[in-house]
Amino acid sequence: MPLNRRTFLGTSAAAGAGVAIAGGSAVPAAAHGHGHGHGRGPRRYSFTVMGTTDLHGNVFNWDYFTDKEFDDKAHNDVGLAKISTLVEQVRREKGRRNTLLIDAGDTIQGTQLSYYYAKVDPITARRGPVHPMAQAMNAIGYDAAALGNHEFNYGIPVLRKFEEQCDFPLLGANALDAKTLRPAFAPYVMKRLRTPHGRDVKVAILGLTNPGVAIWDKANVGGKMVFPGLEEQAAKFVPRLRSMGADVVIVSAHSGSSGTSSYGDQIPYVENAAGLVAEQVPGIDAILVGHAHQEIPEHFVENKQTGKKVVLSEPLKWGQRLTLFDFDLVWERGRWVVERAGSQVLNSNTVAEDPGITGLLADEHKKVVAYVNQVIGTSTAAMTTAEAAWKDEPIIDLINVVQTETVKAALAGGAYGALPVLSQASCFSRTAQIPAGDVTIRDAAGLYPFENTLEARLLTGAQLKDYLEFSARYYVQTPVGAPVDTAKLTNADNIPDYNYDAVSGLTYEIDVAKPNGSRIVGLSFEGKPVDPAAEFVLAVNNYRASGGGNFPHVAGAKQLWANSEEIRNTIIAWVQAKGSVDGAEFASVDWRLTREGTPVF
Numbered sequence: 001m002p003l004n005r006r007t008f009l010g011t012s013a014a015a016g017a018g019v020a021i022a023g024g025s026a027v028p029a030a031a032h033g034h035g036h037g038h039g040r041g042p043r044r045y046s047f048t049v050m051g052t053t054d055l056h057g058n059v060f061n062w063d064y065f066t067d068k069e070f071d072d073k074a075h076n077d078v079g080l081a082k083i084s085t086l087v088e089q090v091r092r093e094k095g096r097r098n099t100l101l102i103d104a105g106d107t108i109q110g111t112q113l114s115y116y117y118a119k120v121d122p123i124t125a126r127r128g129p130v131h132p133m134a135q136a137m138n139a140i141g142y143d144a145a146a147l148g149n150h151e152f153n154y155g156i157p158v159l160r161k162f163e164e165q166c167d168f169p170l171l172g173a174n175a176l177d178a179k180t181l182r183p184a185f186a187p188y189v190m191k192r193l194r195t196p197h198g199r200d201v202k203v204a205i206l207g208l209t210n211p212g213v214a215i216w217d218k219a220n221v222g223g224k225m226v227f228p229g230l231e232e233q234a235a236k237f238v239p240r241l242r243s244m245g246a247d248v249v250i251v252s253a254h255s256g257s258s259g260t261s262s263y264g265d266q267i268p269y270v271e272n273a274a275g276l277v278a279e280q281v282p283g284i285d286a287i288l289v290g291h292a293h294q295e296i297p298e299h300f301v302e303n304k305q306t307g308k309k310v311v312l313s314e315p316l317k318w319g320q321r322l323t324l325f326d327f328d329l330v331w332e333r334g335r336w337v338v339e340r341a342g343s344q345v346l347n348s349n350t351v352a353e354d355p356g357i358t359g360l361l362a363d364e365h366k367k368v369v370a371y372v373n374q375v376i377g378t379s380t381a382a383m384t385t386a387e388a389a390w391k392d393e394p395i396i397d398l399i400n401v402v403q404t405e406t407v408k409a410a411l412a413g414g415a416y417g418a419l420p421v422l423s424q425a426s427c428f429s430r431t432a433q434i435p436a437g438d439v440t441i442r443d444a445a446g447l448y449p450f451e452n453t454l455e456a457r458l459l460t461g462a463q464l465k466d467y468l469e470f471s472a473r474y475y476v477q478t479p480v481g482a483p484v485d486t487a488k489l490t491n492a493d494n495i496p497d498y499n500y501d502a503v504s505g506l507t508y509e510i511d512v513a514k515p516n517g518s519r520i521v522g523l524s525f526e527g528k529p530v531d532p533a534a535e536f537v538l539a540v541n542n543y544r545a546s547g548g549g550n551f552p553h554v555a556g557a558k559q560l561w562a563n564s565e566e567i568r569n570t571i572i573a574w575v576q577a578k579g580s581v582d583g584a585e586f587a588s589v590d591w592r593l594t595r596e597g598t599p600v601f
Contacts, residue, residue: 053290056110065446082348104290105148105254146207171207204246211269256292289314313343372442394587400504422505448568462532
C-alpha cells in the first residue's frame with residue numbers, strides 16, 4: 001500500500017470556534033513552510049506532528065453504557081469526531097503540507113462501538129463491515145499508528161483485518177514473529193515533507209508496542225508473536241533510520257514514561273519505558289507517549305550519551321486531547337537539523353464534532369445504540385458500584401456469583417469438583433448500575449467494561465491470605481480515631497480500582513489502621529479459620545491470572561479450567577436465563593473495613 005495514500009472525507013471541520021494554538025514552542029503560521037532562504041540568512045523550515053493515543057474505540061462524544069453524551073467531572077469530551085475538528089484547524093493554520101498525524105495505540109477496544117464490530121457484526125466475516133475506527137481514521141488522514149496492547153484483545157485475525165482496512169501502516173518494531181524473530185508488522189514509516197527550498201525533510205516514525213502483550217494476551221499471541229523491550233528495539237532501528245537519511249526521528253510508543261511495571265519479574269522488560277528510550281537511545285527527536293492514560297503536555301528527557309533533550313508528550317485518552325509537536329529546522333552543512341522542538345496539547349472540548357465524521361458513521365452508531373438497549377431481564381432492586389470500592393456491595397456479588405456458578409458447573413464431576421470455589425472481582429467503574437425494573441445489555445456490560453475471560457486456578461489457604469494482603473495495599477493507612485474521607489481512602493500508591501480484588505466465599509476483615517502485609521484479620525471459610533494448607537479453586541479473570549496487577553501466586557498456580565467466553569457475556573447470559581435478578585438471593589457481606597475490630601462503615 002502506498003504510504004502517502006490518504007482519503008479526505010469529513011474535512012468540513014470548520015465547526016465554528018477557532019482554537020488559538022498557543023504555547024512555548026508554537027511557531028507563527030507565517031513561518032511555517034516558508035523559512036528565510038531567499039535572503040542571506042540560513043534556510044529554515046517548520047512543521048507540526050499531531051498525535052493521539054488510547055482512543056479505545058471512541059468516535060462519538062457518547063457513552064454507550066449510560067446511553068447519553070459523554071461527560072466527566074472536568075467536562076472533558078471524547079472521540080475522533082472532535083479530534084477531526086482540531087486536526088483541520090491545525091492543518092489550516094500550519095498548512096496541510098507541513099503537518100503529519102500519528103497515533104500511539106489502543107485503538108480497537110474499549111467502547112461498545114468497537115466491541116460490536118469485533119464480536120457482534122465482526123469485520124472478519126465474509127463481506128464483513130469496515131471497522132468504524134478504520135473508517136474515521138482514514139477519513140481524518142492519519143499517517144501512522146503504533147500498536148497498543150489492546151489491539152490484540154480480539155485475536156490476531158481481527159487485528160490483521162483492521163490493519164488491512166487502514167489506509168496507513170500499523171507500526172510495531174517490537175512485535176516479532178515468534179519463529180523468524182522478524183517484525184510481524186511494519187516497524188517504521190518514512191514520510192517526506194516538501195519545503196520551499198527544494199530540499200525535502202525526511203521524517204521517520206518508529207512504532208513500539210507494550211511487552212506486556214505477551215502476558216495480558218497470552219491466549220492470543222502465545223507461540224505466534226514475541227515482544228522484546230522498547231529500548232532494545234529502538235536501539236536497533238534508530239541508527240538504521242538515521243543511516244537511511246532521516247532528518248527527524250519520532251517514536252510513537254504505546255508505553256508510559258514513568259519507568260515502572262505492573263508485571264513484576266514475569267518478563268524482563270519495562271512496561272512504561274518511553275522515558276528510558278529517550279534517555280538511552282541517541283538520535284530521537286520526540287516521543288508520542290501512550291498507554292498510561294495520563295496527560296503530559298510537554299516533558300523533556302536528556303539523552304545520557306549525547307546530552308540532547310528529547311521532547312515527550314502524552315495526550316489524554318479517548319480523544320480528549322491532541323498533542324502538537326512543533327519542529328523548527330535549519331539547513332546546515334548539506335542537511336536539515338532540528339534547531340528547536342517542543343510540544344503542547346489541545347483540548348477537544350473547545351470544539352464541535354466534525355459533522356463529516358459523525359455523518360460517515362451515523363448508521364454504525366445507531367446500530368450499536370439499539371444493540372446495547374436490548375432488555376435481557378429485570379431486577380427487583382437498584383444496585384450500584386458508587387461505594388463498592390470500600391464496601392461489599394450486592395452489585396459486585398453479582399459478578400462473583402456468576403463466576404462461581406460457572407466454574408462449579410465446569411469442574412463438576414471432575415478431579416477438582418469437590419473443592420470449594422471462591423471468586424475475585426474488582427470495581428471497574430464507580431458509576432456502573434443495575435436499575436430496578438428492566439435490565440439491558442448496556443447495564444450488564446457497564447458492570448464489566450473489559451473483554452476479560454474466566455479461568456479457574458488452584459490456590460492454598462496460605463496463598464489466598466497473601467493474595468488478599470496484596471490487594472489490601474489499595475487502602476491508605478488510616479489510624480484509629482482519624483477521620484475517614486472516602487475520597488482519600490483508596491488508590492494508595494496510585495493503585496487503580498481494577499487492581500483491588502474482593503474475594504467471595506471467604507469472610508475477612510481489612511484493618512486499615514495496620515501497615516501493609518498485616519491487614520487481613522479473621523480469615524475464615526464456613527465459619528472456621530482458613531487452614532493454610534487447604535486447597536481452594538479461585539474463579540479469576542484472565543488479566544489477573546496472567547499476571548496483570550502482579551498479584552502473588554495466581555500467575556504460577558495450576559490452571560484447572562479456562563473459557564474463551566467474555567465474563568460480561570456470561571453475566572448477560574446468566575441474567576437472560578434467570579429472567580430476574582434478586583440481590584436477596586446472592587448478596588452477602590463477606591468482607592469489611594475495620595480498625596482494631598471496629599467497622600469503619
